[in-house]
Amino acid sequence: MIPELTPDLRDLQARAGSFVEQEIYPVEQRIAERGTIDKAEIAELHRKARDAGFSHLNIPVTEGGPGLSMLGQVILEEQAGKATNGLGFIVAERAPIELLELLSPDQVERYARPAFRYERQEAWAVTEPGAGSDVAAIETTAMRDGDEWVLNGEKWFVTGAEKADFLLVLANADGEQTLFLVDIETPGCELARVPAFAHDPYFYQHPEVRLTECRVPDENRVPSGGAEGARKWFTLERLMIAARCCGAADRLIAEARAWSLERVASGRPIAEHQAVQFMFADSLTELVAARLLTYHAAHGFDAGTDPPVLHGKVAMAKLFASEMAGRVADRAVQIFGGRGYMRENAAERHYRELRVDRIWEGTSEIQRLIIARGLLKRGSAPYADA
Numbered sequence: 357m358i359p360e361l362t363p364d365l366r367d368l369q370a371r372a373g374s375f376v377e378q379e380i381y382p383v384e385q386r387i388a389e390r391g392t393i394d395k396a397e398i399a400e401l402h403r404k405a406r407d408a409g410f411s412h413l414n415i416p417v418t419e420g421g422p423g424l425s426m427l428g429q430v431i432l433e434e435q436a437g438k439a440t441n442g443l444g445f446i447v448a449e450r451a452p453i454e455l456l457e458l459l460s461p462d463q464v465e466r467y468a469r470p471a472f473r474y475e476r477q478e479a480w481a482v483t484e485p486g487a488g489s490d491v492a493a494i495e496t497t498a499m500r501d502g503d504e505w506v507l508n509g510e511k512w513f514v515t516g517a518e519k520a521d522f523l524l525v526l527a528n529a530d531g532e533q534t535l536f537l538v539d540i541e542t543p544g545c546e547l548a549r550v551p552a553f554a555h556d557p558y559f560y561q562h563p564e565v566r567l568t569e570c571r572v573p574d575e576n577r578v579p580s581g582g583a584e585g586a587r588k589w590f591t592l593e594r595l596m597i598a599a600r601c602c603g604a605a606d607r608l609i610a611e612a613r614a615w616s617l618e619r620v621a622s623g624r625p626i627a628e629h630q631a632v633q634f635m636f637a638d639s640l641t642e643l644v645a646a647r648l649l650t651y652h653a654a655h656g657f658d659a660g661t662d663p664p665v666l667h668g669k670v671a672m673a674k675l676f677a678s679e680m681a682g683r684v685a686d687r688a689v690q691i692f693g694g695r696g697y698m699r700e701n702a703a704e705r706h707y708r709e710l711r712v713d714r715i716w717e718g719t720s721e722i723q724r725l726i727i728a729r730g731l732l733k734r735g736s737a738p739y740a741d742a
């Protein structure tokens with residue numbers, strides 16, 4: 357079941373939607389004209405979004421926050437997903453509350469709470485050159501030396517490492533995968549390379565991080581299971597990817613619709629050509645289906661669904677929504693014709709930017725494996741029951 361959106365959630369949805377349209381769309385246009393991100397402009401946008409009250413709404417009441425439900429977070433993230441260049445991350449700025457479950461009380465005090473207060477920022481370093489989908493194959497090591505751990509290895513695609521104060525590094529320690537809190541300034545921790553990506557210019561970069569004889573005190577070893585911790589983070593991020601994909605598709609359908617009513621070809625608006633109408637019909641139907649899957653999985657978080665089942669439901673939402681958004685963006689480019697291939701058009705930008713949603717936080721193939729394994733183990737009922 358998906359509960360009816362409360363008036364508060366409707367209000368949040370409307371406010372976030374108009375912030376994205378009024379404050380972010382003009383910035384996107386300037387980025388398209390310049391081809392680069394202006395850091396001062398982004399800092400100002402960030403300040404405005406925080407002042408407007410969109411940030412850190414996910415902090416639980418027990419930590420002094422508003423404790424926005426997961427359904428509420430998804431509603432907000434969906435609006436954020438309409439923006440290109442990763443600027444939506446500024447609106448749906450989530451605090452890393454997953455750290456509350458993972459870290460020791462002392463670590464929560466030193467890392468999580470400062471992050472909630474915007475004093476420190478984290479980045480996750482799991483993937484390696486030889487281990488992406490297969491997290492079990494990571495080769496980074498942590499060797500104990502007295503009260504310290506010595507880390508060696510290479511981490512790739514560390515989103516936001518260029519802005520981060522500390523990393524959550526997954527390493528092999530004493531025969532098990534363990535997370536370590538590594539301050540970015542620690543000797544032996546370096547940003548080795550900052551590659552360019554298809555979605556650039558983008559709010560985040562994805563540096564490669566090299567750890568060479570990097571010494572971390574034992575109090576920075578995360579006590580809870582490393583791989584399990586990474587899995588929890590993946591589940592949450594996958595749900596948010598699904599939500600952003602729905603927002604992107606919503607914008608693309610709306611903008612392509614407006615254009616199709618205006619553009620005349622062969623003597624009538626292109627919206628009157630059946631071939632164009634069929635593209636809209638498919639896009640809207642797929643968007644609604646993806647949104648239902650996404651809201652359903654979000655509600656599962658709020659309703660306390662069994663975590664392994666929830667993991668499968670989130671995988672379904674991520675798989676379907678990311679593939680749906682790719683198809684919708686492709687059709688939107690087609691409906692805009694040559695204009696859809698211009699950087700100044702959101703369809704062009706989304707067409708490039710949405711591609712990564714079928715890759716990061718677990719590829720479409722990995723989502724299919726999760727869904728299939730869940731089905732084979734538990735049967736379809738826990739997943740198919742609405």
Ligand SMILES: Cc1cc2nc3c(=O)[nH]c(=O)nc-3n(C[C@H](O)[C@H](O)[C@H](O)COP(=O)(O)OP(=O)(O)OC[C@H]3O[C@@H](n4cnc5c(N)ncnc54)[C@H](O)[C@@H]3O)c2cc1C
Pocket residue numbers: 480481482483487488489490512513514515516553562712715716717718719720721722725
């Ligand atoms: C822009 C960007 C940002 C990222 N941010 C982060 C981050 O912040 N932190 C982090 O740790 N990582 C991050 N990642 C890494 C991301 O999660 C991985 O790229 C992703 O999990 C895929 O791993 P891989 O690139 O090594 O591909 P591979 O695992 O090498 O996969 C290559 C292909 O093989 C397929 N494949 C692999 N295994 C199987 C299988 N068992 N069955 C069927 N098919 C399979 C895959 O689906 C894919 O099609 C980021 C990646 C990108 C591109």
